[in-house]
Each structure stands twice: as structure tokens, then as C-alpha cells.
Amino acid sequence: MKFKILIVICALSCSFTTAPDWGFYGHRKINKMAVFTLPPELLVFYKKHIEYLSEHAVDPDKRRYAMKTEFARHYIDIDHWDTLPFNNVPTEYNLAILKFGKIQSVKDGDTSFLELKEDRASDFYKSYIEENRYDTSWPLKADEVESYLIDNIDPSATLTYENEMVKYGIHPYFLEEFYYRLVNAFEKKDEKYILKISADMGHYIGDGHVPLHTTLNYNGEMTNQVGIHAFWESRLPELYADDSYDFFVGKAEYLSDIRTHIWDMIKSSHALLPELLSKEKEVVDQFPEDQQFCYDQRLNQTIWTQCPEFCEAYHKSLEGMVEKRMQDAVLSIGSFWYSAWIDAGQPDLSDMSEVSVEDETQRKALEQSFQNGKIYGRKH
Numbered sequence: 001m002k003f004k005i006l007i008v009i010c011a012l013s014c015s016f017t018t019a020p021d022w023g024f025y026g027h028r029k030i031n032k033m034a035v036f037t038l039p040p041e042l043l044v045f046y047k048k049h050i051e052y053l054s055e056h057a058v059d060p061d062k063r064r065y066a067m068k069t070e071f072a073r074h075y076i077d078i079d080h081w082d083t084l085p086f087n088n089v090p091t092e093y094n095l096a097i098l099k100f101g102k103i104q105s106v107k108d109g110d111t112s113f114l115e116l117k118e119d120r121a122s123d124f125y126k127s128y129i130e131e132n133r134y135d136t137s138w139p140l141k142a143d144e145v146e147s148y149l150i151d152n153i154d155p156s157a158t159l160t161y162e163n164e165m166v167k168y169g170i171h172p173y174f175l176e177e178f179y180y181r182l183v184n185a186f187e188k189k190d191e192k193y194i195l196k197i198s199a200d201m202g203h204y205i206g207d208g209h210v211p212l213h214t215t216l217n218y219n220g221e222m223t224n225q226v227g228i229h230a231f232w233e234s235r236l237p238e239l240y241a242d243d244s245y246d247f248f249v250g251k252a253e254y255l256s257d258i259r260t261h262i263w264d265m266i267k268s269s270h271a272l273l274p275e276l277l278s279k280e281k282e283v284v285d286q287f288p289e290d291q292q293f294c295y296d297q298r299l300n301q302t303i304w305t306q307c308p309e310f311c312e313a314y315h316k317s318l319e320g321m322v323e324k325r326m327q328d329a330v331l332s333i334g335s336f337w338y339s340a341w342i343d344a345g346q347p348d349l350s351d352m353s354e355v356s357v358e359d360e361t362q363r364k365a366l367e368q369s370f371q372n373g374k375i376y377g378r379k380h
Helices: 002-013 023-037 040-048 050-063 093-100 118-132 142-148 171-188 191-208 228-244 258-271 273-286 308-317 321-343 360-372
Strands: 102-107 110-114 137-140 158-162 293-298 301-306
Touching (some): 023 191, 093 118, 093 171, 118 142, 118 158, 171 191, 191 258, 228 273, 258 273, 273 308
Antiparallel strands (some): 102 110
8 A cells, every 4th residue: 555655646746658559669660660671663762751751650649639530540449349250340441330330319318229221321321421431420311311211200300320430440441541542642643642641551550460459458448457558569669679679571562452451450469469468467466566667767758667577577478479560560561552552553753852741830730739638539
């Protein structure tokens, strides 16, 4: 009890910080190393902008402080819908929304849900969902949608479409769409857009390789392991990646089926969850409570975090899991960039201008939102 009281007192009087996702360090490292997987035709272009790709790898995390819809792009709580191999979850976003979304009717405080006619579902999607597909909910007009529904509608009821997919994360669906944005950028030879999308895409692919981005138990809340998210994907890489991880992972490969690759990424991440959680519990049982957390200097800040010895025990118990997921992320990012270039017709990038790709106004606005510290959605 005395130790716990001391923790509270110290936390109130000392600097404290936590890192999101792979941590800013991890995302930057992964994007940077992905450049070296590319063939010569792309390597020259990407290496010229390697600092931009590294620095802006963290932009999607910063946008969670500026955009209300950003949060859902980073994860999918897929175990809310199904268990491995997730055969019950459509891999096409329009089908997933229609399957799990709800048309809600509220009348005099009573709520009910209305069913679509099967043969009208596709038309309903195009007319009333597609434009809003990344929103959590939106209003519907009874007289406009009645012909699409099995049920009779009370014209005085309030109707909304509840997009349950966004509420539990849309990572694999958004990433697939993002890929085709990069293809389009290559087709147009739009240097700024190529680099912006490439940097962002690296972040989302990195997130997809984190097991805790695929589960309702994303921060150990359901297993009495709160804090495991940053422990696994931020603390451990910051301690060990520079000194012991091998990031030269081979050459980028052409991905002929982007959708399958994305869903295999999600499945392989999710399959690691039981080991990730059980190993942490074993290590916690081995260490006295006052030897698990301590103050440490990381990234020029004093932080209250897992003690180095405690981290070492957990890291060893995982037998290379964190390193392997980071390696897979590096190769996957390079392969996404390379495949988008191939699908765009392999445009010649040697004549790209040397203009700056940095938008200073946008950068300052994003940084200001991040520093203000008001995050939209959950932290992870």
C-alpha cells in the first residue's frame, strides 16, 4: 500500500508521458527501413525523400487529435464480429456495412431496428451509405427509404443508419482503399501526393502488424493487463530495436491480391494475441510489484514506465515476436509501395521535380492540434 501511495505522489510531481501505437520512434523506423526494400527504379525516388517518409510516418496518429473520423482507421476489433479465421466477416466494406449496420427507428422513446429487402440492399448502399461510409451514424428520411425496407415505417419516427463497422474499427477496409489512392497518385505522377500517401500508408500497415490493433481487449482491459498496448509496441521497440533488431528484410514483392494480403496481415496479428497476453501475465507473476515500474529517461523525457529488467524478461519470453512483426511490417510497406507503382504502369519517376513536398501551413495546424492534446476516439 505504501508503495502505491508513493507512485501516486511521484506521478503528480514528475513528468509523465506515454507513446501511441508503435510509438513515434517505431513508425519512423519502419517507414525508413521500408525504403531499402525497393528496386532501383523506386529506390532513387524514395531515398531522396527518406527523411520526409520517416518524419511523416506519425501524421496519422497526430490526425487523431484533429479529425473526428481518423481513429477508426488504425484498428479493427475483429473479435467483436467473429473468431479466427473470421469467415463471418465480409472482406468487402460495402458488404460488411450492410451485414452489421443497423437502421434504427425511434418513436416516443422506443427503439426498434428495421430490415432491408435483400434485393434492394445494393441500391440502398449506393444511395444512402456510400457517401457516408466512414461516419458512425447519419439521419434517414422515412418517406425516401420506405421502399427499401421489409418493415412498415411510422412516418413520425426518427430514422438513423448506425454504422457499426466504424464503431469497431475499419483498418483493413480503409487500407485497401488507401492503396488505390497511391496507385492513382503514381498514375498522375503527383510527387506530393505519392509521398503523403506513402508515408501515411506505412503507418496504417505498421498498425496492422500489431496484434493489439485487432481486438476488443486492445489495452488489456478485459484481462487485467491495462497498459500492455504501449508496453508491447512502444516500450520494447524503443529499448531493443536499434541495438538488436535486423531490419534488412529482403526485397519488396509484387502483391497480386491486395485484399488477401491485408486480411492475412490481420489474421496473423490476431493469432499472436494469446501468447502476447499469457507471456505478460507470467512475467508479472515473476516480479514483485515494486520492480515492475520505475522512472526512466526515454526520448529526452523522464517517464514512469516498465523497468528495464522487467522489459527484458517480457521481451525474452516473446522469443522475437516484436522484431518479427516489425520486420514483416517493413517488407509489407515496401511491397505495397512497389505494387502500387506496378499497378500504375511503372511510371518513370526520374524526371520528378525537386520541389519541397512539405506544406508548412498544414504541418503547423496538425502539430497545433496534436499539442492541444484532445484526442478523438480511443487512444488506441
